[in-house]
Amino acid sequence: MRILSIETSCDETAISLVDARKTESGISFEILGNVTHSQVSVHQEFGGVFPALAKREHQNNLVPVLLMVLNNPAQSDPGRNNADLACSFLERERDLLEQFKAHVAGLENPSIEAICVTSGPGLEPALWVGINFAKALGALWNIPVVAVNHMEGHILSVIVPDVSTEEKKFEFKNEIRFPALALLISGGHTELVLAKSIGDYEIIGKTRDDAVGEAFDKVARILGLPYPGGPEISKLALQFKGEGNSATPNFPRPMITSPDLDFSFSGLKTAVLYYAQNLPQPLSQENKIAIAYEFENAVSEVLVKKTKKAIDTCGAQTLIVAGGVSANARIKSEFRKMIEQNFPETALLFPERELTGDNALMIALAGYFKIEKSPNAVYNDIRAEGNLIL
Ligand code: KG4
Numbered sequence: 285m286r287i288l289s290i291e292t293s294c295d296e297t298a299i300s301l302v303d304a305r306k307t308e309s310g311i312s313f314e315i316l317g318n319v320t321h322s323q324v325s326v327h328q329e330f331g332g333v334f335p336a337l338a339k340r341e342h343q344n345n346l347v348p349v350l351l352m353v354l355n356n357p358a359q360s361d362p363g364r365n366n367a368d369l370a371c372s373f374l375e376r377e378r379d380l381l382e383q384f385k386a387h388v389a390g391l392e393n394p395s396i397e398a399i400c401v402t403s404g405p406g407l408e409p410a411l412w413v414g415i416n417f418a419k420a421l422g423a424l425w426n427i428p429v430v431a432v433n434h435m436e437g438h439i440l441s442v443i444v445p446d447v448s449t450e451e452k453k454f455e456f457k458n459e460i461r462f463p464a465l466a467l468l469i470s471g472g473h474t475e476l477v478l479a480k481s482i483g484d485y486e487i488i489g490k491t492r493d494d495a496v497g498e499a500f501d502k503v504a505r506i507l508g509l510p511y512p513g514g515p516e517i518s519k520l521a522l523q524f525k526g527e528g529n530s531a532t533p534n535f536p537r538p539m540i541t542s543p544d545l546d547f548s549f550s551g552l553k554t555a556v557l558y559y560a561q562n563l564p565q566p567l568s569q570e571n572k573i574a575i576a577y578e579f580e581n582a583v584s585e586v587l588v589k590k591t592k593k594a595i596d597t598c599g600a601q602t603l604i605v606a607g608g609v610s611a612n613a614r615i616k617s618e619f620r621k622m623i624e625q626n627f628p629e630t631a632l633l634f635p636e637r638e639l640t641g642d643n644a645l646m647i648a649l650a651g652y653f654k655i656e657k658s659p660n661a662v663y664n665d666i667r668a669e670g671n672l673i674l
């Protein structure tokens with residue numbers, strides 16, 4: 285089954301084309317195209333993602349990204365297929381409509397059987413662009429459009445091996461043993477999800493205020509570092525030369541001993557702010573390094589401790605740590621240590637570096653499993669749901 289997937293929930297415009305086939309030992313996936321266009325440089329001057337700007341960027345980028353994925357030079361032959369119906373879905377996306385008419389409406393159906401699109405959670409104006417584009421393509425080629433939950437995408441991103449190599453084929457042999465626990469850590473979410481099988485999820489813990497990635501971004505701003513802050517903090521923390529230094533702060537570990545599986549990061553960010561404000565200004569490089577290091581300490585300790593508690597409670601056979609923040613080397617190594625020392629039988633899965641952030645490949649995978657589970661489901665009225673939960 286060939287699936288085209290579209291992801292526009294935040295600041296990446298991403299499309300992929302995947303062929304999925306059942307085999308005797310599992311499912312073989314072939315990545316026929318996968319393009320992620322980051323808008324980071326556009327949002328950077330605002331210090332975060334600006335929804336109206338993200339929407340405009342998606343409108344500008346979807347057609348060029350689609351043509352790259354289909355490996356199709358821009359061509360102009362409007363009026364074939366169901367072009368009129370297709371264009372009617374783009375009435376609210378005027379800029380996108382012009383490009384669609386000029387370069388897409390004339391494309392023949394590239395043997396795709398379904399289109400999967402992120403319907404939430406995320407920024408609604410941004411989600412709508414992807415959804416309307418998916419509906420237009422579905423109408424053009426007369427194929428179904430399937431709504432996918434972005435967070436399920438992050439969970440399933442771990443089944444893709446290194447996609448930077450020439451080999452674009454891989455086989456999924458049920459490497460996720462159930463029950464599985466997923467810790468999803470991104471700019472908008474911090475969730476512990478219990479998965480009884482693919483498609484059967486329960487959120488058993490979540491942040492009560494800021495998401496981890498958001499905390500990284502805010503602390504980065506306090507330190508005068510650009511957006512996104514996660515990678516910048518991580519780079520700084522690596523320069524830390526050792527404890528015992530009088531300049532080393534001591535930040536709180538919010539909710540680390542609370543009886544539930546919830547998190548809280550806004551107090552930690554405030555502690556960093558107060559600490560930084562009491563230092564000589566402008567902050568010295570040494571102070572910035574010590575803050576970044578201790579902030580990562582606090583975050584990894586809380587994440588690891590709460591996740592360990594969740595595994596103790598649910599007896600997970602697999603731990604998945606995914607989402608943008610799972611790119612963090614320190615956090616990854618703390619999780620490796622914790623699993624090795626406490627749950628040697630539990631499999632620990634991280635996404636490949638290229639798939640930690642938002643991408644369309646994970647949406648194709650989640651979509652594939654959804655179609656497999658309910659092949660005859662009809663998704664007539666797909667809507668953007670900013671707060672969609674698993
Ligand atoms: O999953 P993602 O790309 O987008 C959302 O769905 O939010 O996550 C983006 C978040 C940003 O907050 C960014 O600062 C954080 O992931 N991030 C990191 C690292 N790389 C990205 N945080 C900590 N360490 C990193 N190396």
Ligand code: ZN
Nearest residue numbers: 438470641642
């Ligand atoms: Zn995400």
